[in-house]
Amino acid sequence: MAIRVASAVVLAALALGATIFSPWTFLILVMAGGVIVAWEWGRLTRGNGFDGTAVVAGVSVAAIAVFVSLGRPDFALFVFTAACIAIGLTAATGRAGWSLAGLAYAALPAFALVWLRGDPALGAAAVLYLFAVAWTTDTASYAAGRLIGGPKLAPRISPKKTWSGFIIGALAPALVGYAFAVALKGTSPWRLALVSVALALACQMGDLVESWVKRRFGAKDMSQMIPGHGGLLDRIDGLLFAAILAALIALRDPANPGRGLLIW
Incomplete structure (x- = not known):
């Protein structure tokens, strides 16, 4: 447990520091994380051997993040499309779908994350809010599952997850949204609380999807990169889904995505 807590503290410090310091440090964080996620996915779906599609995915993710940070989402879309074609043509038989996924x-x-952080006024606040929602969802789900227990949510996919953990994990982030709204001012606390619940549900979905993929390939963890936690994907599976939903919500104000997510 001590190792698990220490690893979590280090990861949180890196994420918070990179987010707050500047958009460029956050870009480096996202690029590194994207490359690791691509590698872990390829490692799981192809085994421990060399996976050329994972290399293509990792390089493409880094390029996409850079282009988004430079305000060129059109170039990012081109890279994504080219990578899809390259992976589709080179993936092993029967593995193209997994590689594209x-x-x-x-x-x-x-x-989504780089675009949100790029808002000069509220970008950092939007990302910190998203982190807070994801971390609260994970912590509340785990605590409720351990303390309350009860019926299992999806025993064939993730035997330890319970309905109590799912419900508490979905509702607890409403407090995060309310607190952020009070701190920001100029936004509705109740509406941001509801947005937080929606993002928490996306986190739960991401967690279940990753659990299903691991069970599909007979793995307990995505890797052993983080002591006490497994792989990076094991830590941020929910955040990935929540980030996508947050970006879709932020389209309310495409020129100022942080505002589009936070101000209601």
């Missing part, structure tokens, strides 16, 4: 799994959240 890995590209989307890494690229779409990277696009």
